[in-house]
Amino acid sequence: MEIGTRYEPKGMEMKWYKNWLEKGYFTPKGSGPKYCIVIPPPNITGRIHMGHALNITIQDILSRYKRMQGFDVLWLPGEDHAGIATQTAVEKFLSTQGKSKRDFSREEFLSIVWDWANKYRTEIKNQIMSIGASVDWTRERFTLDEGLSKAVRKVFVELYKKGLIYKGKYIVNWCSRCGTVLSDEEVEYQEEEGTLYYIRYPIKEEDDFVIIATTRPETMLGDTAVAVHPSDDRYSKYVGKVAILPLVGRELPIIADNYVDPSFGTGALKVTPAHDPHDYLIGQRHNLPFVDIFDENIVVNENGGKFKGLTAEQARKAIVEELELQGYLVKVEKLKHSVGRCYRCDTVIEPRLMDQWFVSMKPLAKRATEAVEQDEVKFVPERWKKVYLNWMYEIRDWCISRQLWWGHRIPVWQCHDCGHYNVSESEITKCEKCGGVNLKQDEDVLDTWFSSALWPFSTMGWPEKTADLERYYPTDVLVTGFDIIFFWVARMIMMGYEFMNEKPFREVYIHQLVRDKYGRKMSKSLGNGIDPLEIIDEYGADPMRFTLAILAAQGRDLKLDVKFFDTYKKFANKIWNATRFVLMNLDDFEKLDINYEELSLVDKWILSRLHKAIQKVTQSLDSYDFNIAAGEIYNFFWDELCDWYIEAVKNRLKKSHRRLVQNILVYVLDMSLRLLHPFMPFLTEELWTKLPTSGESIVIASWPKVNQAFIDEISEKRFNMIMNIIRGVRNIRAEVNLPQSTKVCTFVKGNLSEEEQEYIKFLGNVEDIQFVDQRPEQSATAYVSIDTEVYVSLGALIDVENEVVRLKKKVEKLKNDMEKFTKKLSDENFLRNAPEDIVEETKEKQRIFHEQIDRIEQIISDLEAKV
């Protein structure tokens, strides 16, 4: 069968993907041992990025590997409606058309977002397909599907009934751009250079004052107290007195509270209970008034008097000017402090006192914490366990209401007559408490992560008792990045135990974050993103996948440089051409029952190497060491199979060994392609199906098993020697500047079989091998071991001085290496304490070095005698 001369991924990939879908390989059969992964649903905000590509590649490697191992694999796909992110994206889109959300009713706006969602879902689906993901599309889910929405409502209602959901007025994080509150996790803190303002607050009816320090002078409009530490002598005389708020005139009690740090600023704190979480607590403790000075756009409201209508920033400027003018401003200092910003739009977060819905987390956290402590749910790499646990130990309540339109509307109908919250899974028209019909559903939607938390079971049909839940829950592994351990992983574990009474997954594999080649986060603003679709287009999905896999060591970051893709595209091409070579030599192929004893040395060598590779790849995949698995197959295929085995058998294919060699080649190639398939599904399918021994599809081919009978240390050792002899011969040619195409003659002291001589002649480009008792004149030393020495006849080309220098260098190196062993062996403690096999091994190595050095030194002194 003929194939083209170059690896060309275009066209080939989608052809196979369609074929796989038609054959239904990705839909599990529903019987036998199962393996299940649910995909982390991508947001429908746009294109997938490299992080998704890595995430999907890893899951696909696992899925395909397990499928080949005979597991009934379900990899369940879907997308996330991504509340804030999507609404922001749509609003941005509308603004390019000169429109805004306010131009539409809620229903109209939602219909626009639904169009958007449908469009991007299709696009993302295509993108996932183009990577080659073997997901079961017949089970695709979306977080806003009716079924999943039902699950969301049921969970809300049940948590409410258990008293784990409550509504209350607390300080929350407000993003004025998004127009919604955020959970604590959605706020990202950054160190920023700020200013600390020292302001004089006069004492009422006294000619005295206290100085407070603040980074946010504008919030003084909402001050309702001044606080000092109870044991701060500097201020004890003021406690109980009243300060006058400059510019405003409000009377502020001076109170003592332990929260105040006497060493910060002046040790006196202005208390703004409505705009700072700590001040809020102080306000509660001391029963202070709460004065909210901002509206929803963080513009000063009527409580700000003459500053009304100014943004926070403008207000700060105006207030500072005014303070200075009136002599209240004492001094300003630079101060580094951290500022919270919205994780979606980077707007500065304003703490505000608002009435919101919360989930009480401590009760939910209990089992989810124990489960991870006891490794019922295991983190890989293990260090993330600690990160998870630390967060769980300190868990705080979760603000789940969002002032958005896009999402799951909160299933609460408040009665206008009696104020009762009617919490219900379905629309309610009559108040269950007072019977009134004046009900209004809560305007807010739920945090997008609320539905994500249910993903492992809601996608399988919960709350119905479905066959899928029965069979596939709990899932086997969750593959995700560390950045969403708190957002998502922790919450899934909590919800899984709460509603399924069972963990959602046995293991959590945490992979790296993909960064650019300088280690920076890939972002739109930096323009340093690498678009997986462009990479697929230019290099192919298989090389991209292989690149990501081989870089996926268990670290924190994956620094990605586009040039890596080129390297592994070359590898794909190598696989392509190696297969092409094999196929070109199969015109008269006939399958043989191979008798191992009949095999030649190279055959035994490659089979041994193959089975060791099978072992290593299998073990590495079992432990999520994708980089090791990929590296192993890369080296085996390129170095051993292509550069040695195929090179060696080129000659043998012409001879009477042809049949046998064809069979070994096909076998080794077949097994190699299977090992490669999880990494490079398209290429391996394309090539494997062309092999004479192949079946219907490599997707459903069985995973290679290690056959101990093929592991043959003796043949490996012997062929290793042959390789070293050949390298030695080539080396000498390079040393004396002979082209490798120049045939040379060699002399051998020792024993080599006919077959071994054949390899040396063919691969070393050696014309003739003569056996001798000692080194002949005018020859260079290519190889020296205890029982075998190989010399290359150079005739007049030999430069004795050069040869001496070369050998001396070699001896030097050998001596250096031997030194370590000699040292060890002369150490009594080593001999006494080291395990016997190590001592023996060391002695043996030392002996080998010693003899080699002896031999070469003798050769050197012979040569020197002649000069």
Next chain:
RNA sequence: GGGUGCGUAGCUCAGAGGGAGAGCGUCUGCCUUACGAGCAGAAGGUCGUAGGUUCAAGUCCUGCCGCACCCACCA
């Protein structure tokens, strides 16, 4: 303040108790009929630093120096 990870070849990174590895880059040869997206050969490292454990330390422990990051606090 609490925690995590990382310092190994010029670059990017593997390796985690017994002779320092890969890819890229560099240098030298090769128009060898599968592949120049290739083949052969070579140069290049006191494994951040100081101690400790051990017969034996890139590898385990401790301190230090650098670089990232997470959590909490930040008037």
